Amino acid sequence: EAAVTQSPRNKVAVTGGKVTLSCNQTNNHNNMYWYRQDTGHGLRLIHYSYGAGSTEKGDIPDGYKASRPSQENFSLILELATPSQTSVYFCASGAQLGGLTGQLYFGEGSKLTVL
C-alpha cells in the first residue's frame, strides 16, 4: 500500500496558469520534500518542510511556493507556470532518527507539461 501518494500523476498546463501538485503521506514523518527531476540534472530540491506550518527553501525555489497545512499533506504551487517548469516532480517523506536524517520514501512522481 503506497505510503506517499501524489496527485495528479499527469498534468498539462498553459503558460501563466496556476498549478498545484499535492502530496499525502501516511508514514507520520515530520519531514517532507519536493524535488524535480530533469535529464542531466538529476533530482533537485525545490522546497522541504519540518512539519505542519513549516516550509524551507531548497536549492531551486524560484517560481515555486510550498504549503504544509498538516503532518500528512505537502503541496507545491506554481502561481505562474512557465515552459521551463516542465518536468517530473517527486514528493518524499522522511523521519529524523536520533539526530540523523532518515531515508526518504518517494511517491511515484507527477509529470507536468507546461505549454
Place this chain on the structure above:
Amino acid sequence: QQKVQQSPESLTVSEGAMASLNCTFSDGTSDNFRWYRQHSGKGLEVLVSIFSDGEKEEGRFTAHLNRASLHVSLHIREPQPSDSAVYLCAMSVSSNTDKVVFGTGTRLQVSP
C-alpha cells in the same frame, strides 16, 4: 552548496558481473549517505544506508564510504536484468539540517 557528482553516467554490464558506481561530494559536512534505485517511470527506493567510513552490505548491494577522499561507491554483486535502472546517491547536507541532495544518477543496463 553541497555538490554531488556521480560516475559513470551510464554503465552496461553482463548478468553476473560486478557493477561499480561512484559518487563524489564537495565537502565533508555530510553525516549520512544512501544509495537509491529508480526503475523507469517509478519513484526511488533505498538500497543501502551508510553513516561511517568503511563498508555496509545489504544483500547484493555494498556501499563503501571514505570521507577523507569525499567518495562513496556502490558495488552490485551478480547483477540481474531486473537491476537495470538509474542509481542515485544521496546525502544529507549536514547534521544541522534535514536537507537531502542527490547526485545526477548512473543509468545501469544489465544484459542477459
